[in-house]
Amino acid sequence: MTDRNTDDMSFDEWDELQRPAPETTGFDAVVETALSRRGFLGVLAFGSGAAAMGLGSAASLLSSTSAEAMTASRFAFKPVDIATDSIVHVPEGYTWDIVASWGDKLFSNAADFDHATGGDAASADRIFGENTDGMEFFTVGERQVITVNHEYVNPKINLPKNDGGMPASLEDVRKLQNLQGVTVMEVAEGDDGWKIVVDSPLNRRITHLTPMTFSGPAAGHDLLKTDADPEGTQSLGTFNNCGAGKTPWGTYLTCEENFNSYFGSTDAGFELPEDFKRYGISVETRYAYEKFDERFDISKNVNEPRRAGYVVEINPADPESTPVKRTALGRIKHENAECALARDGRVIVYMGDDERGEFLYKFVSNGTYQAGGSTDGLLDDGILYVAKFHDDGTGEWLALTEGTTGMSLPEICIFTRMAASRVGATTMDRPEWIAVNPVAVEAYCALTNNKNRGVKPNAGGDETPVGGPNPREKNEYGQIVRWYPENDDHADTKFKWDLFVMAGNPAVHKDAYAGSPNVNAGNMFNSPDGMAFDTRGLLWIQTDGEDSNEGDFAGQGNNQMLIGDPVTGEIARFLTAPIGSEVTGLCWSADLRTAFVGIQHPSAPFPDGEGKLPRSSIIAVRRDDKALIG
Numbered sequence: 001m002t003d004r005n006t007d008d009m010s011f012d013e014w015d016e017l018q019r020p021a022p023e024t025t026g027f028d029a030v031v032e033t034a035l036s037r038r039g040f041l042g043v044l045a046f047g048s049g050a051a052a053m054g055l056g057s058a059a060s061l062l063s064s065t066s067a068e069a070m071t072a073s074r075f076a077f078k079p080v081d082i083a084t085d086s087i088v089h090v091p092e093g094y095t096w097d098i099v100a101s102w103g104d105k106l107f108s109n110a111a112d113f114d115h116a117t118g119g120d121a122a123s124a125d126r127i128f129g130e131n132t133d134g135m136e137f138f139t140v141g142e143r144q145v146i147t148v149n150h151e152y153v154n155p156k157i158n159l160p161k162n163d164g165g166m167p168a169s170l171e172d173v174r175k176l177q178n179l180q181g182v183t184v185m186e187v188a189e190g191d192d193g194w195k196i197v198v199d200s201p202l203n204r205r206i207t208h209l210t211p212m213t214f215s216g217p218a219a220g221h222d223l224l225k226t227d228a229d230p231e232g233t234q235s236l237g238t239f240n241n242c243g244a245g246k247t248p249w250g251t252y253l254t255c256e257e258n259f260n261s262y263f264g265s266t267d268a269g270f271e272l273p274e275d276f277k278r279y280g281i282s283v284e285t286r287y288a289y290e291k292f293d294e295r296f297d298i299s300k301n302v303n304e305p306r307r308a309g310y311v312v313e314i315n316p317a318d319p320e321s322t323p324v325k326r327t328a329l330g331r332i333k334h335e336n337a338e339c340a341l342a343r344d345g346r347v348i349v350y351m352g353d354d355e356r357g358e359f360l361y362k363f364v365s366n367g368t369y370q371a372g373g374s375t376d377g378l379l380d381d382g383i384l385y386v387a388k389f390h391d392d393g394t395g396e397w398l399a400l401t402e403g404t405t406g407m408s409l410p411e412i413c414i415f416t417r418m419a420a421s422r423v424g425a426t427t428m429d430r431p432e433w434i435a436v437n438p439v440a441v442e443a444y445c446a447l448t449n450n451k452n453r454g455v456k457p458n459a460g461g462d463e464t465p466v467g468g469p470n471p472r473e474k475n476e477y478g479q480i481v482r483w484y485p486e487n488d489d490h491a492d493t494k495f496k497w498d499l500f501v502m503a504g505n506p507a508v509h510k511d512a513y514a515g516s517p518n519v520n521a522g523n524m525f526n527s528p529d530g531m532a533f534d535t536r537g538l539l540w541i542q543t544d545g546e547d548s549n550e551g552d553f554a555g556q557g558n559n560q561m562l563i564g565d566p567v568t569g570e571i572a573r574f575l576t577a578p579i580g581s582e583v584t585g586l587c588w589s590a591d592l593r594t595a596f597v598g599i600q601h602p603s604a605p606f607p608d609g610e611g612k613l614p615r616s617s618i619i620a621v622r623r624d625d626k627a628l629i630g
């Protein structure tokens, strides 16, 4: 995709262009591919019948899934068709409304949104930010609160009067910095749907400039010290907030993903430290912060990027609280942080590192959670593990300790990718969201796609052979891997795994790229990304992929949200998104009658129509009969 205009690229595509992974040989990978596809068939999740069928018989796979859907569906909707237009579609009997769009006021003293300027710069930290992503719903006393990430900015849209959207002043940079981060906002449901409660005492914006603290093993380490923070314990801002999580004690976890993109050098000859290369920190940036805000100039503040890439804990019930960067959860390109409890009450946090050939992690606390008890230290004191998958359907969690890595504990927390490489973890097809089933002891991870699978190593030089849960070379469709912890305990270091679905296109391909048996012409999709379970144990799947509706993606239309049944394998399309957008972020109201869904980076002028700027938005989806939706 190097011939494309960079403005049209997804964030990941742009990031890849800046730092192409090293080339490698092809022959070994081809041999490995052939061997591993057979291994994949042996562990596919649909019983002996599916395994015996093979992936070559697309017609029989299609009919088997359709028959299953007709007899066993738990879905209370008629699936929607694909779409290629610029609005949202939901099933008959459901409606959707806008809750909040970029530029909407959180406080009445913010300026009205102006489509000509992309909004008032001075109001940028008092409005709903750009590019909505992971979110969680909280009940605080009588108040209902959504806490939601604003992952990145689209400078051409946010600074429409600037040449190429590039910041030309510190004021422009401040505007972009304030449009990102996190929103905490009270919402209320009235006759015209769910709306922001403007001026609620709980409303808050957390941005690239908000003071926060470091905790855990890396806090105070030399690698986190700067001239402005000689103790290495205070941070300003949280960056590229992608997925999210919710702790058992009711706080919000926001996850720093492509943090590397904000740090650049005014000195073009600056020699990048080795660890910068693994994390994709380079001289050139998309936002030009470093030209106007010295903190982001790596030639002057070499440790600043080492202070980003963490999971940050925020208390939505206390607008005066200081967010905490939890270094024990590692420094990676964090997607989300999915919490679970071990049988003995220890806290588990599952986390993916979303880059081609990076790894899947879990943190296990040393202390145990007790409702109403102190939670101090639970996310600071524990063991970080990384997943190793075996081709026979088993797997293990490898502890990242001083003994296994040869690194100190703070180094493991700051250079987590290198620690995971040292123990031989399995390189994955871009781990996005992880979701834990509330009604069964199992977890799911969306492996969104990986064009480099079997082609080239990851940024650290680890090979990416075809096999295990990453069974397809040049994987353009993605899959969802599922694991079952031994002894029904998320703290156990052993597990069994299978694939819940391999996305694909059975109308175009007759081989493994057709997808698994539960993919058919009526539900096909590519690039699973966001995921969450509802209270019934149904898996909601959001996509962030190719929406050209052409070639390998013909018949898949715009990005979409589907619902999967872990018991039957059935998958049905519930929602289609406006062209150009991805569907990301999902939570439910406390009464389970509303699903809140994020629509990020629409390319057409959604939701306001022609002549207006496209605005990333949260929508509320409800049933017309007011019945439960989640």
Ligand code: FEO
Residues within 6 Å of the ligand: 151, 242, 243, 257, 335, 354, 432
């Ligand atoms: Fe921000 Fe990996 O998605």
Ligand code: CA
Residues within 6 Å of the ligand: 242, 243, 335, 432, 433, 529, 530, 544, 584
């Ligand atoms: Ca994502």
Ligand code: CA
Residues within 6 Å of the ligand: 432, 448, 529, 544
């Ligand atoms: Ca994605």
